[in-house]
Amino acid sequence: MKHALQIFACNASRGLAAEICSRLGIRPGRIEISRFSNDNLRVQIQENVRERDVYVVQSFTEPVSDHIMELLITLDALRSASAQRITAVIPYYSYARSDKKDAPRISITARLIADMLKTAGADRVLTMDLHADQVHGFFSVPVDHLTAIPTIAEHFRAHHELSNMVAVATDAGGAKRVGRFSERLGIPMAIIDKRRVNDTAVKHGEVVGEVRGRDVVIFEDEISTGATVLSSVDILKTAGARSAHVGAVHGVLCGPAVERLRNADLESIVVTNTVNRAEEKQLPNLATLTVAPLFAAAIERIHSGESVGVLFD
Amino acid sequence: MKHALQIFACNASRGLAAEICSRLGIRPGRIEISRFSNDNLRVQIQENVRERDVYVVQSFTEPVSDHIMELLITLDALRSASAQRITAVIPYYSYARSDKKDAPRISITARLIADMLKTAGADRVLTMDLHADQVHGFFSVPVDHLTAIPTIAEHFRAHHELSNMVAVATDAGGAKRVGRFSERLGIPMAIIDKRRVNDTAVKHGEVVGEVRGRDVVIFEDEISTGATVLSSVDILKTAGARSAHVGAVHGVLCGPAVERLRNADLESIVVTNTVNRAEEKQLPNLATLTVAPLFAAAIERIHSGESVGVLFD
Amino acid sequence: MKHALQIFACNASRGLAAEICSRLGIRPGRIEISRFSNDNLRVQIQENVRERDVYVVQSFTEPVSDHIMELLITLDALRSASAQRITAVIPYYSYARSDKKDAPRISITARLIADMLKTAGADRVLTMDLHADQVHGFFSVPVDHLTAIPTIAEHFRAHHELSNMVAVATDAGGAKRVGRFSERLGIPMAIIDKRRVNDTAVKHGEVVGEVRGRDVVIFEDEISTGATVLSSVDILKTAGARSAHVGAVHGVLCGPAVERLRNADLESIVVTNTVNRAEEKQLPNLATLTVAPLFAAAIERIHSGESVGVLFD
Amino acid sequence: MKHALQIFACNASRGLAAEICSRLGIRPGRIEISRFSNDNLRVQIQENVRERDVYVVQSFTEPVSDHIMELLITLDALRSASAQRITAVIPYYSYARSDKKDAPRISITARLIADMLKTAGADRVLTMDLHADQVHGFFSVPVDHLTAIPTIAEHFRAHHELSNMVAVATDAGGAKRVGRFSERLGIPMAIIDKRRVNDTAVKHGEVVGEVRGRDVVIFEDEISTGATVLSSVDILKTAGARSAHVGAVHGVLCGPAVERLRNADLESIVVTNTVNRAEEKQLPNLATLTVAPLFAAAIERIHSGESVGVLFD
Amino acid sequence: MKHALQIFACNASRGLAAEICSRLGIRPGRIEISRFSNDNLRVQIQENVRERDVYVVQSFTEPVSDHIMELLITLDALRSASAQRITAVIPYYSYARSDKKDAPRISITARLIADMLKTAGADRVLTMDLHADQVHGFFSVPVDHLTAIPTIAEHFRAHHELSNMVAVATDAGGAKRVGRFSERLGIPMAIIDKRRVNDTAVKHGEVVGEVRGRDVVIFEDEISTGATVLSSVDILKTAGARSAHVGAVHGVLCGPAVERLRNADLESIVVTNTVNRAEEKQLPNLATLTVAPLFAAAIERIHSGESVGVLFD
């Protein structure tokens, strides 16, 4: 019984956790998350976790603050309940985008949350496609950093003719990620170079690289409101692109995103299920790939002390 | 300019902070709290804080998770912006109620939040009437713990005839607080003793002490939904109380509270402004006492190195 | 052999530790505690503890400072001797009473000692009936917090007629504990409300609740000099109590306690053996209940990763 | 005298530190760095630093390990000599390039060094143009992160005709930096997209963007052996570039760099003096811009509590 | 008022602290150290210490555990009372003798206490003649390490004819200290080489070096029971010494020490007042040199940011 594997889900990731558990042939741990009348959260672990190897799955989706607090309180409850080792499994680590000081006197919140996870009791972190690879270094606990880029690339290879395709980064910061994606598919890349003209105006982005007559795949780590995707499609079409697809790991699709994407001039949209979404049926050209097999395999390997890296060889 | 005093307000306490600043003759620091499309919070301190002695005011009111995250991110932004000393001013520390393990495998979240405040950069904490005095000991940074009990007691002395009054605790856990309140007014006390009869039923509370024919003052640290107040009035009236008042430091008044209290058989309700509320006009018998003078005096004394304790001598 | 269970006793708790070991069918670990000529303590662990699961039993009884230092030095010796996990077993954590700032510029020493236990090497703490439940939150390591209240309550149920009994708290701060005790026995409760009249005089306490003609049980977490018990018996008898008993978890019984209690108007005195006492034979109406079975069961469950909470279901 | 400003230089940055001191009108602090016969380093601070605001200047140049150890030992000596505040000034933080896990089981050494600086006693860090902006988040102490990009951009504006110029990133990872540089000059950008064809061969990079007939400026954070610059010039010339310049913040110029660059088909080379180099006279088309004014201004502002950010408005 | 200097004394060092204060022209801070009936200590700082530069004087003399606990609790009280900086002044750090593992599974308690001082709130330590110089490195806070060796050496120079004198170490471990003492006086040294012959017997020590016909000065860091001094005098006389003196920094003189030394064949005994002793009048040939001037000067210099090292130039 000792050191046995247990997986708990917080509210943002019940579906994904259930799928992971199903693949591993275990049932999710019993946990109750409730709210006091003064809006304080309360978490109770409802089964013995002493000396267990425990994993808590929680994506940082809307409402983000509640979901982070749920996770932190759950970690603390597990620690004081004497779990042997606690891994925070965060398929979508939203604050990874707050990873640098691009304005004075702001917080590098991706680092702050990393520190708070440790304060709350996380011994390890398992996550996927952080906004920048460097965010890995924000954690002082060991991190296993999975990627769904191969999964999405294989989807494109299986469903589309690649010979006329070009992968596009929506800004210079995404060039590296798109380089990795396009290299895997053996297709060229382009980037949209956006810049400020003066204090009040942002110049319409220029396409760096060749897209005329090509089928473009906009590739991102996440799609939130869809605004960037829309303006990018516009720029690319203006620059002569024949058709447009979009691929992203984290399909946040918040606010007006579904509405926007439904009306956009897009052949297909591909995301994964790191984020639970209810509205996706309204997007007929949306494909949601599951990352549960990846997470299940990683958890099994972490638990048994086998290499996780080999999953990506 | 060095070591100058600066006060910032997060969203939960803009009103109280403005009042504190006004008393101190300074303007609140400029700060912008916004939200990215993926629901991540973003805080920017909009003026130089290097080497300043900074205070951030934020009560943990609904939405609690957002307000806690706002405070943590603000603290982190201030620290990395090189503030000289940072004091988290938390008039209402809601999680103080999660101060013990009264069920298996829960989190003592009051301690967790205390640790997270330190992780985020708080050098000190200034707070008021924590649910239990012991919560003071959860912090590893110095805490100044103010109390509004004298303020509320003086209000009763000024507005009511005390000779027939009895202060009442709504359960055994509140006896100590009510003892302190009643001692200050020189009136007797009673407590309502609630207990489980068996697994499914909670016995209607017994009044321990004498309330027949008396004017009772139910005294609490906080009123949230008003349910406890209502059932207590009921028990006390059944036990022969002539009239009922209620006093509490933190007037959370969430959910159905205003509706309930308006219809309750209560002579008067007294709270402070540690919590901002919009609905209070609907409660004609509500008096809201301001704690701004106390906080202003405490901040001034912390800043200048004078004793804070003398405020309560 | 690895991860095997080992129990060591420091000087304050050799008897209790021997009883715990006996129940678990193991012999106490060999340890030598001595004193250099300059009054420095020296602790030597006299058998191999590498990779063992080690428990050190030590109550904070007189001389408290020596007993705390003994424990700290023992923890440090075990850590540097490569014990796999170290649990400080502290049946009586005396400093739990220093749990709040009830005067300016004092130390919340219960928190300080909690931090020092961690500094010295404790990975966990196992303790019993802390003065306030909140003290649990002072520890940053996992704590198992046992209670002897059911044990003492069962003793009263077995030996006394309950129908005329009332449980009494000696001050408002103890109301919660007495509530728990009286609820378990299904008897009413009362509290003694003591307060200052002015700067120089403390008013003789008032009894809140009904004790006239009843058999009262004063219930406390600890009895030290017996002064509070004596004055409480006096107040209760004056208020008409028919007979008086006293129950407490920690029978510290220091200074004039034995003398006082022998001469007091008390039917019976019930404590546990969290504190070793030599003088108890002189108290004919004293019953000392053993907590060794509780500690033995808890240690066994911590060691094997089973739930400790179920001991109290 | 208290809190007075003092600047010390370790061996890698004596020249730059002297220039900074000269601008601030102070003399460098006396420090002796020597070596024991067993190759251990020894650092002695040779003047009183109690309660001083101390800055230690040291770039991580060859021999890097010695220079890092020198800095760590100096920080420790200053701390134990009771300096009031210690800022590690690291113009060239070489390990910033080890900022992610791009291979299994490697160290994110940029984070490790950040932690070691704190362990050794650094209260703050002042650095320049870290390889990735995210490395800022590796530090748990406040960091002021200067940039020489405006300085280098102004040099190009002053000395070259911009109308036909294109800024080029040597790989996708540098796109963001080049975007910033080109935006400041109002010129277009391009990137060289290098990728593996198979396990043994790296495909000759493709130029993404338009360079035919243009004057290209390769822009990098650092030039070490010059290999990347050389191969990039080759690719760009093949793609039709008319002329080539190179700009970089950190002119490491190690190994065969000087030789290579002298023979390369380059109009001009621009670096700063974050790295001390002796060989630069051999590069007639090299311009070395001084960053001493930036560091001097930043130190002055950190010392006096004024905004550092305004230096870049 | 801010950052003003305040000195508090705990019970072991009230006399020395008063002398230090007198030299500095300030009065000792008001502090109350008392004991609860359960033998718990209670410390209350009885004046405002916010933003003060505070020093607490306490030697680790008998009862050592109580004196250490007093100091730790005082440090904690000062920290939570918002002292600006806290220096633990420990003239005699008794546990410095527990500085190594000379037996299996013991504690290096000198390191443990150093860590606990930091845990309790000490920002700095000021101490004198630690048993080994290396103990300095056990502290993670800055330490000023004074020495009374020059003071004692000057006493010998002033009162004795040096030409025939030899300084003697009572074992090999003390050779370095005696080397320093004898070098200052310009006299030769000798050491007593004690060793085990077999498991049960310790061989009578051999004198290494020349003492025949000489006046020997046994020099130690501390004298506790006097046993070592006595046996050393015996050995030296047997080896032909003409007369014997003894000098030591810490005159612990516990247990039978006074009785022994009075009857010993000693010309003179010289110690300092790092330890308070009542019995010294019974030793007519004892000279107690005061270290108050050294401590006063060190505190003044630490407070004002001047070099402490120059006191020993």
Added chain:
Amino acid sequence: MKHALQIFACNASRGLAAEICSRLGIRPGRIEISRFSNDNLRVQIQENVRERDVYVVQSFTEPVSDHIMELLITLDALRSASAQRITAVIPYYSYARSDKKDAPRISITARLIADMLKTAGADRVLTMDLHADQVHGFFSVPVDHLTAIPTIAEHFRAHHELSNMVAVATDAGGAKRVGRFSERLGIPMAIIDKRRVNDTAVKHGEVVGEVRGRDVVIFEDEISTGATVLSSVDILKTAGARSAHVGAVHGVLCGPAVERLRNADLESIVVTNTVNRAEEKQLPNLATLTVAPLFAAAIERIHSGESVGVLFD
């Protein structure tokens, strides 16, 4: 497979690690240490270490800074690769000599390195013959401190006639070590007492103890340049010694050491292989004893949870 033992060698100790592995019947772990063009080190662990019990062997030999950085980076790589427990095996911990403040404003670097090892991820340390026993206390992780003194003593017993031998310490600081060595061989000891005569001259050392007509063995913890050995031989011969040997644990033999020792008037030189040396063939009278059996036995016992101390009983 879990918790299996793995041993890695960094560059300074490949030979010794291979010998240790050979004795344990395992092969050394695969690790690649390389250098980027900017002189940054890069370490890659080339096999899975999850949940393994890992030992890294690295002596701090020339180039010391590189070897320390190699070890720190390796520890960090192992930690983030999820090793279960990491032991830094440092046969020669060169900085142990920087163990005290014998000059103002220097670093106690032995403590700094101890802290950095922990920061980098070492859970334990295994080392040999630290310059002073107290250095053990600088580490906050458990340390196993081996000694080669018995090994060297046995060598002398086996190869030399002891009856006329005297062990000699080259200064007072080494007296304790020599005492231990000579006691094991049952021979007398002497020390060389060196001291400053005035500010500019160091007096030629005096021999304390009897060496005339004896065979002396100079015993040290390390021999670096051989200067001390040479001057000591000179002093001892002048004082009448018949022949001279030298024994030391750490045969650093750097700079002119081999040349010097070859020409010195020495019968024999005995060191161990904690330091790898190439030049030793040039010293015909050098015997290098292997410590591999000791390290192998210690590692095996640490891994399996058996006592290491018994190796020295």
